[in-house]
Amino acid sequence: MADKLLVIEHDADTGGGIARYYRKKGWQVEVATSVEKARHYLLEDELNPHVIIADLGLPDGNILDYLEELHQQIDYSEWVFAIAADGDTDMERIDELAYDFLEKPFDQRRLDKVLKRALRASQTTRRLQSYSAADTKRYQLDAYVGNSEAVRTLKDMLRRLAEVPISTMIITGETGTGKGLAARIIHHTGLRKNGPLVELNCAALPRDLIESELFGHEAGAFTGAKSRHRGLLEQADGGTLFLDEIGDMDIDLQTKLLKAIEDRRLRRLGSEREITVDAQIIAATGINLEQAAAEGRFREDLYHRLSVFCVTLPPLRERKDDLVEMLPSIVAEYNAKANKHVEIVPDEVWEKLLSYGWPGNVRELRNVIERCVLLSSGEEFPIRWLQLEENCTPGSAKAMGAGASRDTITIQLDGSMSLDAMDSHIIQTALQLNSYNIAETARVLGTTRETLRYRIQKYDLQTS
Structure with a gap:
């Protein structure tokens, strides 16, 4: 589908020149020489253009006076206003409503750049709106799983x-x-x-x-x-x-x-x-x-x-009964993503899940289930990839990793952890050992606070 441009310009030669130029570039272009024709394109023909170039000096009125009516039909169009260099223009209102504005006569290179950016902004907004429609169905109350x-x-x-x-x-x-x-x-x-x-x-x-x-x-x-x-x-x-x-x-x-x-x-x-x-x-x-x-x-x-x-929000350790609903839901999600077929959860797995402290809450639960489903080789939920320690609670030595102290962190080099997992584990443990003080943790790791914050965000690490 072609990108759509509406040119609202009282001078037919100027409007026609812009239309010819951008049609050659693949745009679908319509030209309106009056407010009435612009309203026709937007309200009756429902053109819904990506970008609108609007001249303010139209013979039958000022397009700014009709924006409230027009916005109901063109929520995702970007306005580029054309203003006279020596004209009396309400710049405060234009600055609030417009994506950008250009002085006449147009500099073609400047117009190309502005329209390219305005098109990108309009396309982004439309995609986000389509995602939002899907999200409206996805993020209902039932999305927060549990019945505790x-x-x-x-x-x-x-x-x-x-x-x-x-x-x-x-x-x-x-x-x-x-x-x-x-x-x-x-x-x-x-x-x-x-x-x-x-x-x-x-x-x-x-x-x-x-x-x-x-x-x-x-x-x-x-x-x-x-x-x-x-x-x-x-x-x-x-x-x-x-x-x-x-x-x-x-x-x-x-x-x-x-x-x-x-x-x-x-x-x-x-x-x-x-x-x-x-x-x-x-x-x-x-x-x-x-x-x-x-x-x-x-x-x-x-x-x-x-x-x-x-x-x-309640921590997972205070609503472990909800695991009965959460586990099948998350397993089904990763089954679909990875084309796996995990359907059986042994009693031994349930015992470990229900006895664990879940310091990372639902995020940690999802990570554990994702790992187990992705590494599964049949219908049974694999207990070997749980990698949980019984009676592990937040703040305990086990929660920080075996061998953790103020000065050392021990990692098993047996192939069970990827490089990113090791990096994540080191940072998370260092945060815990330094009471989640970002500046102190960055100092002991020999890095900057900005780099540390980036990695905390990258790995979704616990920060308090």
Whole structure:
């Protein structure tokens, strides 16, 4: 299917020239010389173009006055406004609505670059929307598997949250309990399910990069900023912004986030104009934010602004009865992915699963099941690949790995662990031995905090 372009231009020669140029490049192009014709293409013919080049000086009105009506049909089109260099233009409104703007007469190379980027943005938005439709079916309440009392209480709370408008909320729980899953369920079952869901892991990026990702930037705002970037807050407008591991966000950046939440406005880096945004904020953390606020490690005012609603996820060790439902579901998932046929779970396997402490919670359970299914050779769940130690509990010597101490970590070189698994094990053990202090762990491993955070994110490691 050809990429679609609508040119709204009162001058027939200019519009026709643009149309001929881009038709040769494979675009499907339509030209409207008035607001009336533009409305016809967008509302009656349902053209649904990827990109719209719009001249503001039309004979029968200003296209800006019709955007609210038109946006109902073209949610996933990107606007590029053509403005006169010496004209009286409402630049604040254009800056809020447009992907970009160009002065007339057009510089063809500049127009090519802008349309290429606008097309990419439109295609990305459309793909995300199609994924979102599938996710809406995937992330229903039943996606949180279990029937224990703790899970029933949690689902009842999630069901209530789906029926009310949420401005901000916090999801707490140990690493691996499913905070991301809970956030997606809240979004896809809630009042904002038709809007975008945008996610950011605050522990995965350094402070300056998080600021740029969160608030966006203008071209030239800093070295390497070659074009305008819409921040994640702006991308989440009308939907949900999920901030995972918010406890790791730089405290100065927390101030800027608080202001954006309170005012529902933000300013891109390098911009003089503010942009209105309306997104619900879901923050997740594995630390006690109230305690962190009392100790000065987290802004107290931001904590109180976020904690309009607070949901705490139960650890797996407190709901082991749910393994009866979870195990078959996860086994079936990996059977389908790997074309395996595991159907029988011996009693000995159940005994080990039910007696284990599960310090990594559901994430650890999924990893264990994935390994066993992938290495299986028949219908029986292979006990040899469980690699669990009985009576293993968080914080014990066994949980950290045999032979672990303040100065040494022992790894069996018997082929049972891949290089990535060894790397992951070393980092996780070092974190535990250093009380999850990122700076100290980075020091003893001889690396930087940024590199350590990257590997923690890569391997989904426990950080508290």
